[in-house]
Amino acid sequence: xxxxxxxxxxxxxxxxxxxxxxxxxxxxxxxxxxxxxxxxxxxxxxxxxxxxxxxxxxxxxxxxxxxxxxxxxxxxxxxxxxxxxxxxxxxxxxxxxxxxxxxxxxxxxxxxxxxxxxxxxxxxxxxxxxxxxxxxxxxxxxxxxxxxxxxxxxxxxxxxxxxxxxxxxxxxxxxxxxxxxxxxxxxxxxxxxxxxxxxxxxxxxxxxxxxxxxxxxxxxxxxxxxxxxxxxxxxxxxxxxxxxxxxxxxxxxxxxxxxxxxxxxxxxxxxxxxxxxxxxxxxxxxxxxxxxxxxxxxxxxxxxxx
Amino acid sequence: xxxxxxxxxxxxxxxxxxxxxxxxxxxxxxxxxxxxxxxxxxxxxxxxxxxxxxxxxxxxxxxxxxxxxxxxxxxxxxxxxxxxxxxxxxxxxxxxxxxxxxxxxxxxxxxxxxxxxxxxxxxxxxxxxxxxxxxxxxxxxxxxxxxxxxxxxxxxxxxxxxxxxxxxxxxxxxxxxxxxxxxxxxxxxxxxxxxxxxxxxxxxxxxxx
Numbered sequence: 238x239x240x241x242x243x244x245x246x247x248x249x250x251x252x253x254x255x256x257x258x259x260x261x262x263x264x265x266x267x268x269x270x271x272x273x274x275x276x277x278x279x280x281x282x283x284x285x286x287x288x289x290x291x292x293x294x295x296x297x298x299x300x301x302x303x304x305x306x307x308x309x310x311x312x313x314x315x316x317x318x319x320x321x322x323x324x325x326x327x328x329x330x331x332x333x334x335x336x337x338x339x340x341x342x343x344x345x346x347x348x349x350x351x352x353x354x355x356x357x358x359x360x361x362x363x364x365x366x367x368x369x370x371x372x373x374x375x376x377x378x379x380x381x382x383x384x385x386x387x388x389x390x391x392x393x394x395x396x397x398x399x400x401x402x403x404x405x406x407x408x409x410x411x412x413x414x415x416x417x418x419x420x421x422x423x424x425x426x427x428x429x430x431x432x433x434x435x436x437x438x439x440x441x442x443x444x445x446x447x448x449x450x451x452x453x454x455x456x457x458x459x460x461x462x463x464x465x466x467x468x469x470x471x472x473x474x475x476x477x478x479x480x481x482x483x484x485x486x487x488x489x490x491x492x493x494x495x496x497x498x499x500x501x502x503x504x505x506x507x508x509x510x511x512x513x514x515x516x517x518x519x520x521x522x523x524x525x526x527x528x529x530x531x532x533x534x535x536x537x538x539x540x541x542x543x
Numbered sequence: 544x545x546x547x548x549x550x551x552x553x554x555x556x557x558x559x560x561x562x563x564x565x566x567x568x569x570x571x572x573x574x575x576x577x578x579x580x581x582x583x584x585x586x587x588x589x590x591x592x593x594x595x596x597x598x599x600x601x602x603x604x605x606x607x608x609x610x611x612x613x614x615x616x617x618x619x620x621x622x623x624x625x626x627x628x629x630x631x632x633x634x635x636x637x638x639x640x641x642x643x644x645x646x647x648x649x650x651x652x653x654x655x656x657x658x659x660x661x662x663x664x665x666x667x668x669x670x671x672x673x674x675x676x677x678x679x680x681x682x683x684x685x686x687x688x689x690x691x692x693x694x695x696x697x698x699x700x701x702x703x704x705x706x707x708x709x710x711x712x713x714x715x716x717x718x719x720x721x722x723x724x725x726x727x728x729x730x731x732x733x734x735x736x737x738x739x740x741x742x743x744x745x746x747x748x749x750x751x752x
Contacts, residue, residue, distance in 0.1 A: 312640065319641045320553040327549075358547045362705060369704020396701055403549025407640055415633055435576060439583035439626055440633070446587035447630060454591050468598045475597070475719070479726030482592050482606075486615065486727070487735050489588030493581040500580065507577060 240376040247382025254389070258364055265356045272350050297341040299417040303521035304426030310528045311414045315407045317532040324395060326539035327402035333531060334409040343412045351408050359401040367393040420444060421512040429515060434508060441509070446496075450489055457481060545628070546642045546649070546694060553641075555697045560644030563625060566651065570621035585616065586623040590630060597719055604716050609650045610683025611724045613658030614676060615731075615738060620654040621647075645694050653686035665739065672739065673729040680724025681717050688713035 299307065318330045338348055370393030372378060379389040415423060424437035461481070468474050551559075571579065589612050596603040612620040625647040632639045639646060657679040664675035691713075692706040731738050 315548065315641050316553060316557075319549050319551075319556065355547050358545070361708070362550070365705050365708050366701070369708075370701045371703075393701065400549050404547045407548035411632070411640065420633070435571070435579050436626075439579055439586070439622075440629060442580055442583035443587040443590070443626055443630055444634065446584045447590050447634070450588050450591040451594070454595075468596075468603075470598050470600055472722075475722050476726050478595060478597060479723045480730050482595065482611075482723065483727045483730030483734065485588055485592055486731065486738065489585060490735070490738055493584040496584055497581055505580075 240372050240374060240378055242378045242380055244380050245382075247384065250381045250387070253379075258360075261360065265353060265360070268349060269353045269356075272346055272353060297417070298524060299337070299341045299413055302417075302524055303515060303517050304418050304422055305430055305515065305517070306521045306525040307414065307417070308423070308426055308430060310525045311410050313529060314532045315410060317536055318403055318406045321403060321535065321539045322399070323539050323543040324399045324402060325543060326535055327399050327406060329538070330406035330535060331402050331409070333535075334406045337413050338409050341413055341417060343416065347412055347416070348409060351411060352405060355401075355404055355408055359397075359404055362397045362400055363394070366397040367391070369393065370396065419512070421509075425512050426515065438509060446489075446492075449492075450485065453488060454481075454485060457484065545631075545639060545646050546691065548639060548641045550698065551642055551645055551694060552698055555694065556641045556645055558644075559642070559646075559648050559694075563621075563644045563647040563651065566621050566655075567625050567647070570618050570651075570655070573618040579622070582616070582619055582623055583626065586626045586630075589623060590627045593627070597723070599715060599719065604719060606720060606723060607650065607684055607687060607716065608680075608720070608724075609654040609687055610657040610661075610680035610720065611676070611727060613654035613656070613683060614661035614679045614724070614728065616654075617658045617662075618655055620658055621651040624651040624654055649687055649690040649694060652690065653683045656686060657683040669729060669732050672732045673725045676728025677721045677725035679728075681721030683724075684713060684717045684720040688717070 318327070321327045321330060367389050368387065370390045372388070372390060373392065377391040379391070381387050381389070418426075421441060424440055428434050428437050458481070461477070466477055468478075574582065589608060592611075593606050593608050596605045609620075609624065612623060616623055625643075628639070628643060628646050628650070632643060660682060661675050661679040664678055665672050666675075688710050692710040695702045695706040695709060728739065
């Protein structure tokens, strides 16, 4: 079976390709702006408090679920989703992730921010892949005005859409995974699953200091703006940014010494106290089993039926 | 640019996890375990630095900094980069849970290589430090771009076109990164040269006795 080629006039190109891309791009940019405005830094009370745990969000089944079961289930499910080969199965996974997110009432803005962060990479795939995928027998091609190198391959579009659906399905599960327990508890669960304790401590520490240093960076850049610095495409900007980075590093390296001394002075001996005692109940395993059964069903549908 | 979830074949992402876990263990062993909290704090500084955008004509590029991380941290840079990517996955909306291992390899291996390169090239003068910084910065980004293309191409010939374009998109970033690294290293050479000695964390062992 040879590939099917549809010839259409060249002026369809703006209509069918450039216009949708521009609309998508504008939409993403607008949403990103709106989301930024909602989480504007000066309206935030204090970023140094980890924003991952929101106690006010009510106690859904995911909040009560044993953290070890939650991690194992969501990681296994993510890998199953990443292995799905058909668009329909991947879309089903998106629906499942979305329903979980809705069930635990994840704020829409947070979910939107996660998806917008993906938009750049997935947008590139969606634009590039239809035009670069090699033509196989049985493919449907659209040729614009007989220009040889500008051939849209529907298989590429399908492939990129499948990838995008898989990425969205996994990214949407990050909020349920992380925002339903405080970060120390999630990390404690990871340690009980065999992750070295030191790794978890490093995550906690650097999570704290990311916020400290971004405060510092914001203060420094406010000072630079006050002295008349504006970013441009020139070597002066590069030099200024390099000095800015250098200063940030100098201050942070000096701070590590002070932080470490302070920790030692408070009796730090290589470990933090346990945040919670974990207890496994039958209901935890039941939810785990149900979710993994859904994953298995998706896989069977993807591999055998579709 | 980081690879998002759902792009790589599952075998590649699992392999990436296995190799980067082994490398992280090796990298962590290069420093004493009570120094690791310091690495964590330094990682946050690199994380914040990588959010800085540099204008590039009508658009802007953000720094990747694998070269600079390697030059300043030495082999422990691999741990720092893995940690940074994990933080990004947790806090800054980018999913990447399944691609974490592959992304860590893509950024971490260049960092280790650039650390070696920097230590080998830097002499005693300001100029040679800056030149070594430029080499490390440019090499780090170039290697990361090549790794990115290789990982994408692992998905089969359908991904070759994407891999090529992703690599081409990194070319301007290579130049910016080289220039910024050279200038940053030059700044540090003047202001706090002991940071450039041999990876900060191992060099200060005697400080705490």
